Amino acid sequence: FFPNHLKIAIKECLISSIQQFTFVQRLSDRFITFFSPYVEIKISQYDGYQYNHAFASIETYLGEKATDKAKHLRASQVKESKDLVLKRDDTRTRDEYKEVNVWWEIETDSEGYRTYKLTFHRRSRDIVTDSYMKHIFEEGKLIDAKNKKMKLYTNNPSSSWGPNKTALWRCIDFEHPASFNTLAMDSKKKEEILNDLVAFSNGKEYYKKIGKAWKRGYLLHGPPGTGKSTMIAAMANLLNYSIYDVELTAIKDNSELRKLLIGTASKSIIVIEDIDCSLDLTGQRNKEKDKEVKEDNKSFVTLSGLLNFIDGIWSACGQERIIVFTTNHMAKLDPALIRRGRMDMHIELSYCTFEAFKILAKNYLDLDTHPMYTKIESLLKETKIAPADVAENLMKKKSEIDADGSLNDLIDALEGKNTQKATVDESSEKHGIKRFNPFRNLF
Numbered sequence: 428f429f430p431n432h433l434k435i436a437i438k439e440c441l442i443s444s445i446q447q448f449t450f451v452q453r454l455s456d457r458f459i460t461f462f463s464p465y466v467e468i469k470i471s472q473y474d475g476y477q478y479n480h481a482f483a484s485i486e487t488y489l490g491e492k493a494t495d496k497a498k499h500l501r502a503s504q505v506k507e508s509k510d511l512v513l514k515r516d517d518t519r520t521r522d523e524y525k526e527v528n529v530w531w532e533i534e535t536d537s538e539g540y541r542t543y544k545l546t547f548h549r550r551s552r553d554i555v556t557d558s559y560m561k562h563i564f565e566e567g568k569l570i571d572a573k574n575k576k577m578k579l580y581t582n583n584p585s586s587s588w589g590p591n592k593t594a595l596w597r598c599i600d601f602e603h604p605a606s607f608n609t610l611a612m613d614s615k616k617k618e619e620i621l622n623d624l625v626a627f628s629n630g631k632e633y634y635k636k637i638g639k640a641w642k643r644g645y646l647l648h649g650p651p652g653t654g655k656s657t658m659i660a661a662m663a664n665l666l667n668y669s670i671y672d673v674e675l676t677a678i679k680d681n682s683e684l685r686k687l688l689i690g691t692a693s694k695s696i697i698v699i700e701d702i703d704c705s706l707d708l709t710g711q712r713n714k715e716k717d718k719e720v721k722e723d724n725k726s727f728v729t730l731s732g733l734l735n736f737i738d739g740i741w742s743a744c745g746q747e748r749i750i751v752f753t754t755n756h757m758a759k760l761d762p763a764l765i766r767r768g769r770m771d772m773h774i775e776l777s778y779c780t781f782e783a784f785k786i787l788a789k790n791y792l793d794l795d796t797h798p799m800y801t802k803i804e805s806l807l808k809e810t811k812i813a814p815a816d817v818a819e820n821l822m823k824k825k826s827e828i829d830a831d832g833s834l835n836d837l838i839d840a841l842e843g844k845n846t847q848k849a850t851v852d853e854s855s856e857k858h859g860i861k862r863f864n865p866f867r868n869l870f
């Protein structure tokens with residue numbers, strides 16, 4: 428219809444007017460931003476791979492602080508014993524601080540990452556950036572500590588990590604009744620561990636002063652059923668820390684281990700159970716060996732990767748973390764791993780002593796003493812029995828507690844009349860069959 432040169436001219440004309448329009452629009456955007464009296468600050472959920480803790484504090488603060496003014500609330504119960512927690516369910520929130528008005532807005536991008544946008548008048552810039560932000564982080568932390576739900580995390584295989592980094596770990600609420608009171612072990616040793624843990628959790632200033640990363644490592648060793656996993660649960664309950672139960676066999680290599688480590692929150696216990704079973708600790712490997720290792724369902728995390736995990740520069744990312752390893756076979760561990768200073772404390776959990784038995788009898792039978800105690804004391808001196816097996820004998824078998832019956836069962840077990848139990852345990856230890864794991868079985 429139109430001659431070709433006219434078509435080209437119309438097209439060029441259109442393109443240039445579109446360009447001019449976008450140029451004018453960009454210019455007007457800048458103009459508005461330049462003259463706008465409002466300032467914006469954005470705080471994203473993730474800073475690269477690392478979780479942005481400022482984001483979490485803001486979320487907590489806004490969730491709880493401003494509920495009295497909010498119209499849409501979401502209710503949740505944190506712990507059975509604690510009160511109902513109300514959270515606001517709006518995406519826009521106004522807050523007031525020292526007579527300054529600020530507005531919060533939450534944005535979610537196409538990948539599901541969230542960002543908080545804070546808007547305020549530029550005349551309040553100093554008060555907002557200096558004291559308001561600080562106020563939010565402190566308040567957020569306080570609220571978190573008050574309402575903290577303990578969690579039990581375990582790592583997902585990297586194939587299911589996805590773009591959203593929260594998929595590194597999956598978690599459930601942690602509600603384990605273990606405590607240091609009910610833990611059956613030498614009381615002096617127990618006291619020492621308790622003091623060590625409390626000193627650690629209060630040690631923020633101390634660690635800063637001595638220039639050390641705020642973390643502590645414990646190696647728990649001892650035969651099956653002596654209370655290693657139970658002690659970890661008691662530690663978490665004592666300090667109100669969450670547990671990260673690391674499944675090494677689901678980790679492909681050292682770099683995945685590092686990502687997982689960076690993805691943990693502070694105030695947590697990072698646990699690697701049965702370190703001798705799940706890792707090739709010889710350090711050197713050849714192709715043949717790799718094949719064997721794969722068949723054994725062992726991890727490709729190496730000893731050096733693990734040592735980096737404990738005391739490398741990466742482990743200093745994030746504060747207030749406890750690392751716990753457990754093993755049944757101390758002798759199988761590489762000397763590099765058990766060298767003094769690497770794990771701060773080695774804790775041996777041993778077969779049941781008379782003192783430990785008395786704690787169990789108090790827990791299970793409400794007994795302080797009993798005529799059968801003398802016999803049990805002398806039997807315990809000559810028989811190796813795990814506290815778990817003692818506890819099993821003391822468990823009530825009917826609806827009523829029957830102290831005499833339970834103590835008799837225990838004496839039978841100690842005298843070898845109840846041989847079945849002893850042999851089952853020995854063979855399971857030999858074949859590496861693991862006892863009920865209170866963490867894994869919760870998933």
Ligand SMILES: Nc1ncnc2c1ncn2[C@@H]1O[C@H](COP(=O)(O)OP(=O)(O)OP(=O)(O)O)[C@@H](O)[C@H]1O
Pocket residue numbers: 609610611612649650651652653654655656657658754755776813814815816818861862863864865
């Ligand atoms: N020292 C202890 N004090 C109180 N209870 C204990 C103790 N040791 C074991 N038990 C009881 O036995 C059960 C098994 O113990 P636990 O799982 O802690 O043993 P473990 O040392 O972790 O064994 P494994 O080496 O097989 O993992 C616990 O649920 C607990 O009831």
Ligand SMILES: [Mg+2]
Pocket residue numbers: 655656657700753864
């Ligand atoms: Mg265990």
